[in-house]
Amino acid sequence: MADKIQEFESPTMNINLFIRHPDQTLQQSHTESEQQILPVFEKLSKTVASLRKEQIELCNEFKSMTADSFLGSEVLYALQTLGEEHETLKKKYQEECQMLKNRCQLECSERRRLYNEVIELKGNIRVFCRCRPMNHDEIAKGSTSVADFDSAQENELRIIGPDSSRKQFKFDHIFRPEDNQEAVFAQTSPLVVSVLDGFNVCIFAYGQTGTGKTFTMEGSAENRGVNYRTLEELFSVSNERSDIMKYQLFVSMLEVYNEKIKDLLVEDAEHPAKKLEIKQSAEGTQEVPGLSQVPVNKTDEVWELLKSGSRVRSVGSTNANELSSRSHCLLRVTVLGENLVNGQRTRSHLWLVDLAGSERVGKIEVEGERLKESQFINKSLSALGDVISALASKTAHIPYRNSKLTHILQSSLGGDCKTLMFVQISPSSADLGETICSLNFASRVRGIEHGPARKQTDITELFKYKQLVRELENQLAEERKTRQKQENRALAVASSHPLLSSLTRSLSTISEKRPPLGPSSKMRLPLRIVSNFIPSPAATQKPRHFTASRFSNEDKENRSNFKPLSRARQGSPAIKPAPATTFTSQIKPKRRASAATFHSEPSSRSIRPAPTTTFTSQIKPRRRASVTTFHSEPSFSSSMMTTPISRYSAAPQMRSDRVVGRQSFMWDPQRVRRMSLLGPSSTPRPMTVEATPVAAPRSSRFMGSPHSHIVGSWKPKHPTVVALQRRQLVWSPLKYRGSKGDRKPFV
Numbered sequence: 085m086a087d088k089i090q091e092f093e094s095p096t097m098n099i100n101l102f103i104r105h106p107d108q109t110l111q112q113s114h115t116e117s118e119q120q121i122l123p124v125f126e127k128l129s130k131t132v133a134s135l136r137k138e139q140i141e142l143c144n145e146f147k148s149m150t151a152d153s154f155l156g157s158e159v160l161y162a163l164q165t166l167g168e169e170h171e172t173l174k175k176k177y178q179e180e181c182q183m184l185k186n187r188c189q190l191e192c193s194e195r196r197r198l199y200n201e202v203i204e205l206k207g208n209i210r211v212f213c214r215c216r217p218m219n220h221d222e223i224a225k226g227s228t229s230v231a232d233f234d235s236a237q238e239n240e241l242r243i244i245g246p247d248s249s250r251k252q253f254k255f256d257h258i259f260r261p262e263d264n265q266e267a268v269f270a271q272t273s274p275l276v277v278s279v280l281d282g283f284n285v286c287i288f289a290y291g292q293t294g295t296g297k298t299f300t301m302e303g304s305a306e307n308r309g310v311n312y313r314t315l316e317e318l319f320s321v322s323n324e325r326s327d328i329m330k331y332q333l334f335v336s337m338l339e340v341y342n343e344k345i346k347d348l349l350v351e352d353a354e355h356p357a358k359k360l361e362i363k364q365s366a367e368g369t370q371e372v373p374g375l376s377q378v379p380v381n382k383t384d385e386v387w388e389l390l391k392s393g394s395r396v397r398s399v400g401s402t403n404a405n406e407l408s409s410r411s412h413c414l415l416r417v418t419v420l421g422e423n424l425v426n427g428q429r430t431r432s433h434l435w436l437v438d439l440a441g442s443e444r445v446g447k448i449e450v451e452g453e454r455l456k457e458s459q460f461i462n463k464s465l466s467a468l469g470d471v472i473s474a475l476a477s478k479t480a481h482i483p484y485r486n487s488k489l490t491h492i493l494q495s496s497l498g499g500d501c502k503t504l505m506f507v508q509i510s511p512s513s514a515d516l517g518e519t520i521c522s523l524n525f526a527s528r529v530r531g532i533e534h535g536p537a538r539k540q541t542d543i544t545e546l547f548k549y550k551q552l553v554r555e556l557e558n559q560l561a562e563e564r565k566t567r568q569k570q571e572n573r574a575l576a577v578a579s580s581h582p583l584l585s586s587l588t589r590s591l592s593t594i595s596e597k598r599p600p601l602g603p604s605s606k607m608r609l610p611l612r613i614v615s616n617f618i619p620s621p622a623a624t625q626k627p628r629h630f631t632a633s634r635f636s637n638e639d640k641e642n643r644s645n646f647k648p649l650s651r652a653r654q655g656s657p658a659i660k661p662a663p664a665t666t667f668t669s670q671i672k673p674k675r676r677a678s679a680a681t682f683h684s685e686p687s688s689r690s691i692r693p694a695p696t697t698t699f700t701s702q703i704k705p706r707r708r709a710s711v712t713t714f715h716s717e718p719s720f721s722s723s724m725m726t727t728p729i730s731r732y733s734a735a736p737q738m739r740s741d742r743v744v745g746r747q748s749f750m751w752d753p754q755r756v757r758r759m760s761l762l763g764p765s766s767t768p769r770p771m772t773v774e775a776t777p778v779a780a781p782r783s784s785r786f787m788g789s790p791h792s793h794i795v796g797s798w799k800p801k802h803p804t805v806v807a808l809q810r811r812q813l814v815w816s817p818l819k820y821r822g823s824k825g826d827r828k829p830f831v
């Protein structure tokens with residue numbers, strides 16, 4: 085039994101214990117009962133064996149088990165499908181994200197591009213004019229309104245002179261006295277929003293004291309101005325864009341008073357801990373280390389902040405304004421932007437500037453401290469004018485550092501920055517002079533942005549004409565060569581024949597005396613004159629005559645009459661008209677023309693048809709004309725004819741205002757443009773301007789006309805020559821000579 089027990093290793097201890105009971109007495113006593121236990125034991129053994137077998141099977145089964153053993157094929161398929169779907173969706177999501185990212189980038193750049201285009205079209209420098217209502221004082225004193233608004237022309241304004249003449253001004257927008265702050269901001273908001281797109285923007289209010297600069301920029305609690313509305317708009321737009329953009333806005337407020345910078349947002353602005361200076365950062369931007377920068381998150385906190393800043397601002401009483409701003413107040417809004425999709429970050433500034441009054445020192449009768457303030461104000465406003473002028477003429481050096489005002493605004497004036505100027509005016513007849521000055525300055529600022537485009541057009545035209553001239557030159561040279569060869573051949577044949585020797589000699593003599601095929605070297609290139617004279621269409625239509633009743637600021641002719649930004653107003657010398665003008669240009673081939681000389685000739689000496697104005701050109705080969713010579717002939721009736729040069733000649737910025745006798749002077753279009761902006765005069769422009777210089781005796785050297793027989797005998801064949809000759813604006817002595825005196829060569 086024991087052996088049997090040993091034979092079977094019971095799977096359970098209980099069974100073993102039961103079988104291997106050690107008590108011998110029990111063993112003996114149970115001997116009899118063994119027979120009874122045996123069948124049970126066998127039964128149990130069988131059970132154990134079967135269990136053991138089952139266990140082995142289970143073990144094997146377990147060992148051979150895989151994932152498939154647990155799941156049915158449907159479940160597996162479903163899982164596989166889900167996995168694939170998951171992968172597809174993940175891929176799609178990633179693609180969508182990429183597309184969104186690209187779209188955001190595209191939208192951003194597209195928005196920037198479109199906005200840039202609009203601004204480019206409208207001009208990077210935009211000018212809005214705002215006329216305030218008449219105040220009680222002015223009405224009480226019996227002043228009348230000089231501002232005449234045309235309901236049909238929204239952006240035009242006429243100023244009525246003392247003699248009832250009207251001077252017309254045109255701006256990007258004109259706000260009338262009845263226009264409220266909301267209307268003003270509606271026009272301004274597109275520009276301010278571009279700061280959220282990463283552009284630097286500068287908005288400034290310019291004008292005489294008491295015309296509403298502070299009203300426009302700051303406003304009052306009931307009539308909030310551009311500053312507050314700007315921040316309100318920035319909050320609103322940044323909220324709209326919150327799903328793709330995150331913005332942080334900071335506000336700084338400072339004033340430039342007597343060329344010193346004062347932080348208006350510190351506790352004790354009157355006693356600053358440190359002197360504030362402008363420093364250039366590593367990125368090249370202008371920073372004011374130590375200037376407080378307050379983060380702003382909602383409109384509620386902004387108004388109080390702005391008010392606290394303006395309370396500290398330097399104001400003083402002048403006879404022109406009870407609370408006159410004696411400093412330039414600058415509010416800077418710094419925008420930090422982060423594109424949540426592509427992580428792109430931007431940092432841009434918006435400057436909102438309330439300039440100090442631009443009135444004349446004499447006008448406000450200041451002295452002492454006020455006078456000193458006014459001088460500083462004058463200086464910085466002049467510097468601002470210089471910067472704008474230099475930006476317009478695209479000169480390499482922009483004089484930003486000439487004043488604290490321009491230096492601090494350096495990163496926000498010029499380049500692809502957007503600039504908006506509010507020119508503020510008073511409607512009162514008592515302020516007429518100042519109003520005209522402000523409007524003239526604003527017109528010049530507005531005219532600036534169209535400069536480069538005009539210049540390009542001119543360059544294209546010039547290039548076209550130069551090409552034509554070059555073609556003509558080549559053609560003439562070719563023809564001359566061929567002709568020379570023919571003559572040489574004929575002479576050689578003639579000289580080889582004894583009977584013709586005498587004739588050969590005669591021919592040689594004739595050949596020497598004979599004119600060349602084309603015009604002589606002196607008059608060969610009349611067309612080169614086109615590089616100097618590209619008369620404007622107007623020049624061929626009607627004379628320019630500025631009178632008291634007609635002085636449109638649209639007319640670029642009045643550049644000659646520009647007044648400066650400076651308040652040191654002086655009268656500009658009026659240029660007296662000559663009764664008639666003959667422009668005689670002597671341009672020598674292969675030399676460039678860069679200067680002009682005027683000549684005046686008494687009528688008695690004139691040999692040209694009296695009623696016309698004649699351009700005589702002499703061009704010598706292998707010289708580029710560096711001097712263009714002008715003659716004025718009193719006998720000619722077309723005294724008002726205007727050419728580009730004659731226009732410039734009338735400009736005070738030419739090195740010679742008047743032409744006396746034969747005189748040469750250089751002119752530089754950039755200088756003309758710059759000086760025209762800030763010329764020496766700042767008084768209202770004279771009502772009459774003549775474009776023609778004072779007549780002076782003409783040099784006899786230019787009295788003679790090209791030889792008629794040459795002109796008459798030479799007929800150009802080349803289509804370019806023929807076409808060029810037909811052009812009205814190109815004067816050719818050949819054409820004139822061929823006219824037998826009955827044709828007017830230049831009208």
Ligand SMILES: Nc1ncnc2c1ncn2[C@@H]1O[C@H](COP(=O)(O)OP(=O)(O)OP(=O)(O)O)[C@@H](O)[C@H]1O
Nearest residue numbers: 216217293294295296297298299405408409440441
């Ligand atoms: N468009 C307007 N509507 C109503 N009131 C105006 C308007 N413009 C200006 N004013 C009022 O004219 C007065 C002078 O305006 P403001 O102080 O803004 O002039 P300013 O040009 O800033 O003068 P300064 O250069 O001396 O600081 C203020 O009382 C102002 O409320």
